[in-house]
Amino acid sequence: MRTANHIALIGCGFTGTSAFFQLVDDYPIKGITIFEASGVFGPGYPYQEDECPDYLINNTTDTMCLAPSNRRAFLNWLEHHREHAPNFDAQGHLPRSVYGAFLKDVFASTLTVAAVKGIAVRLVPHEATSMCEDADGTVHIGWEGGDIAADMAILTTGRCPDIGFSVEAAPCGRLIQNHIMSDDLDDVALDATVHVLGASLSAYDVVNRLFSPQSGCRFGLSDNGEIKFIPGVNNRRVVLCSRSGRLKAVTSRAPMAITRKHFTIDAMRKAARIKPVTLDDAAEMISRDARDNGVDLDWPAIIAPYGDCLSGEEVSTRAGALLEAAIIAATAPPKPGAGNFLVDFAQHAMMDIWDAFAENLLSDEAEKFYREKVETAALCYAAACPASTAQKLLVLHRAGCLRVIRGVSDVRPSDKTGGFAIHHAHGVEPASIIVNATGGVDRRVASDGQPALIKNLVAERYLAPYERAGAIAHGAAVDMKSFKATGAKNIYLANMLLWGPGFFTSSAYLMAAVVERLLKAAFSTSNMNAD
Secondary structure, X not given: OOOOOEEEEEOOOHHHHHHHHHHHHHOOOXXXXXXXXOOOOOOOOOOOOOOOOOOEOOOOHHHOOOEOOEOOHHHHHHHOOOOOOXXXXXXXXXXXXXXXXXXXXHHHHHHHHHHHHOOEEEEEOOOEEEEEXXXXXXXXXXXXXXXXXXXXXXXXXXXOOEOOOOOOOOOOOEEEOOOOOOOHHHHOOOOOEEEEEOOOHHHHHHHHHHOOHHHOOEEEEOOOOOEEEEOOOOOOEEEEEOOOOOOOOEOOOOOOOOOOOOOOHHHHHHHHHXXXXXXXXXXXXXXXXXXXXXXXXXXXXXXXXXXXXXXXXHHHHHHHHHHHHHHHHHHOOOOOOOOOHHHHHHHHOHHHHHHHHHOOXXXXXXXXXXXXHHHHHHHHHHOOEOHHHHHHHHHHHHOOOEEEEOOOOEEEXXXXXXXXXXXXXXXXXXXXXXXXXXXXXOOEOOOOOOOHHHHHHXXXXXXXXXXXXXXXXXXXXXXXXXXXXXXXXXXXXXXXHHOOOOOOOOOHHHHHHHHHHHHHHHHOHHHOOOO
16 A cells, blocks of 8 residues: 655645644654745744734633644643743633744744654745646645655645725725734824724724724723723724624633533434435524523524614614623623523534534535525634623723624725715715725635635646535535545645535634544545555
């Protein structure tokens, strides 16, 4: 049987670093070549070491891992690197840049272990632009400076190209298209009103930065122990503008001890043998588990939280009430009939949700409806925000510094003001400064925005779009048991193009688990190609 002696990793942010670590730690390989276009191996896009310290990790410190077997890896590392966070809280949320320092250190230490084990590691600080296979499955990878041959290639490029609301420039308006690794937010006037497109975690980063201590304001405690906003010289106002108007649920400080026996992968497989699972079936399974945990779910309110709001003012007021309830659910000690059930359930059931999508257990109609109408709501719970961020948002909302607009359909230059006009469900909102934080990524395999390597793989038919019921969907066509591209012998995917046939979430644990499953499948004798 063919032996995978030389592995190529394409991309070295979190997923690439996890793959590098797991390969060196667990597998008898002789060589690894790692491509990283930025030239910085380890941190990747979301965890760059010199990024704004107001951008926080969404998961608690004690759950950040590198391999699924140890979800406390980051916490254990911090115990010996107090210089990065002298007084960290295990259930708190540190700056993403601190996790970047952890990843950089892991990468360096894994290089050392590889050297001790006699594994040759080659670092290529360039973008891989082409890939093809010989008849025997040898993978040839090219870049501007040369090419190499490997027994197996894994695409660990962590991020797809950005895609979001297209906004035309206005003569008297300011448009900030990207706040990541940018100083553009720092010179926004202290009395400005800033309209943020999106209500995602990226949008929350923008709010954190606009009201950072460096801006002259602070968040203190009142006499009764509640957080209060002390503006100082910062008189900014922020308006969160999105299609749904949904705000994120909040990560639990003390997760519920979930009992789950109805919504399980085995139960869904059993149901799917009779007929494809519908969303109503899945909701009923979750409701039964909720009742077993002492919680009654109000699905209409969950699906349509603004259903009875008749004005923009009612929407923003409701948003504040929902945010307050989410904070209470996440921070109060769990008790019978209460708690942060859906957030904790999503974490508990994450791999079962992934497998349900990967195995196409949902009916064609159910998956289509989910992708179009339900995914945004589901991600509010599956990718929740830190409690500290939510508390700041609530305080700003109460102080009149934060509003929420829903039903955004169009953003265009305004003939009246020379700035922008934001068209939404309850009217038109004038804006002079817009930050585009829609946070979308382009998961369309055949998109013109994809990088050269993806375009090459599609052109050479090693990679194809994911299809469901004859319709092209987001993501790539992948054997979801092995994570092998369906047109290839030894080309594997561990990146966002799995978020089409799989479950869309940015969990570090999930991507580490994907890497673990991929490597186990690739190195099993039954899945290696004959010489």
